[in-house]
Amino acid sequence: MTSTGPGTVLITGPTRNLGRHATLALAERGADLLLVGRAGPDLTAVAREARARGARVREIDCDLSRLAAVRAAAATVRDLLAAGTVRPLRALVANAGAMSVDTRRASADGYEMTFAVNYLAHAQLIGDLLGSFTAPARVVLVGSNTYSANVWRRLLRVPEARWADPVELAHPADGDTNPGMTESGIAYSNAKLAILYFAHELQRHAGAKVNVSVFEPGWMPGTALGRGAPAAFQAIGRALGHLPGVSTPQRSGPLLAAIAVDEKWAHLRDGAFVVKTKPTEVQFVAHDRDRERRLWAATAELLERARAAL
Numbered sequence: 001m002t003s004t005g006p007g008t009v010l011i012t013g014p015t016r017n018l019g020r021h022a023t024l025a026l027a028e029r030g031a032d033l034l035l036v037g038r039a040g041p042d043l044t045a046v047a048r049e050a051r052a053r054g055a056r057v058r059e060i061d062c063d064l065s066r067l068a069a070v071r072a073a074a075a076t077v078r079d080l081l082a083a084g085t086v087r088p089l090r091a092l093v094a095n096a097g098a099m100s101v102d103t104r105r106a107s108a109d110g111y112e113m114t115f116a117v118n119y120l121a122h123a124q125l126i127g128d129l130l131g132s133f134t135a136p137a138r139v140v141l142v143g144s145n146t147y148s149a150n151v152w153r154r155l156l157r158v159p160e161a162r163w164a165d166p167v168e169l170a171h172p173a174d175g176d177t178n179p180g181m182t183e184s185g186i187a188y189s190n191a192k193l194a195i196l197y198f199a200h201e202l203q204r205h206a207g208a209k210v211n212v213s214v215f216e217p218g219w220m221p222g223t224a225l226g227r228g229a230p231a232a233f234q235a236i237g238r239a240l241g242h243l244p245g246v247s248t249p250q251r252s253g254p255l256l257a258a259i260a261v262d263e264k265w266a267h268l269r270d271g272a273f274v275v276k277t278k279p280t281e282v283q284f285v286a287h288d289r290d291r292e293r294r295l296w297a298a299t300a301e302l303l304e305r306a307r308a309a310l
């Protein structure tokens with residue numbers, strides 16, 4: 001990172017695939033690690049593997065679909081930093097993601113699950129820790145190109161984002177039947193577009209101390225992101241995984257770790273979007289000051305509503 005070293009790096013979703021490989025690569029780069037994930041054998045296993053690579057590791061139990069758990073995780077991190085038990089916080093990698101196959105499904109706070117886990121939980125965590133970084137620090141969010149359509153995604157029937165007011169996006173679907181995979185894909189793309197808008201607005205609020213960027217790992221078929229999808233859907237994904245240009249968590253995980261700590265990427269800020277190793281201009285739709293301001297305000301409203309409901 002700099003002459004002071006990588007210090008402490010917090011990563012969400014370290015238990016499998018992209019997050020797991022990023023975690024192991026961070027351990028090899030000498031970072032202390034705060035692993036924020038659901039407690040269980042997977043979290044224990046990745047912590048053990050990271051320690052075997054020489055990292056000092058803390059496991060922080062957190063179900064990102066419960067904002068109270070996210071606030072508690074942030075409080076734990078602040079306590080560790082205040083006590084000097086871990087080195088200064090130099091990077092936060094918001095990697096965890098989910099694609100709920102039923103958009104009627106709600107988080108513990110009553111928000112649509114995909115929006116809640118991918119976006120709202122990270123907005124809460126980052127907001128709660130913004131004052132806890134030691135400069136120069138980085139926030140790396142994990143985005144996805146699915147926010148906009150192209151020829152390939154149209155052929156594969158991957159839906160692009162269909163933006164609406166964030167309060168509406170946070171609202172689970174109504175009705176007796178599951179709206180289906182297209183709606184599920186739209187919710188995922190909306191959450192990833194929200195991440196881009198958030199990254200741009202976050203940089204305006206974070207100032208010079210923290211650099212904000214967004215990493216796109218490339219398509220990695222066969223990860224657990226599609227769990228719960230019909231078996232045929234998952235099988236097609238696995239079959240397409242053999243196409244050239246398709247990535248894997250083993251390949252993209254270390255690239256994510258590099259964005260978080262390597263000197264080479266120290267200049268990235270303003271929500272710079274990096275596809276694997278390639279800084280890429282986002283589509284026109286992903287730069288919208290009005291939507292970004294509205295998302296910021298609506299997010300504060302949604303997070304406060306969840307806090308007040310306790």
Ligand SMILES: NC(=O)c1ccc[n+]([C@@H]2O[C@H](COP(=O)([O-])OP(=O)(O)OC[C@H]3O[C@@H](n4cnc5c(N)ncnc54)[C@H](OP(=O)(O)O)[C@@H]3O)[C@@H](O)[C@H]2O)c1
Nearest residue numbers: 013015016017018063064065096097144219220223224225
């Ligand atoms: N796969 C792709 O093609 C692709 C493409 C572009 C972007 N991405 C993005 O890359 C990131 C990683 O994706 P992946 O493919 O590695 O997915 P994955 O295999 O499903 O891993 C997702 C990670 O997020 C964690 N997670 C999900 N819900 C959680 C919750 N409620 N509380 C705590 N942790 C939770 C999982 O923890 P558990 O082990 O506890 O479930 C797991 O560690 C995501 O942000 C995804 O959107 C993926």
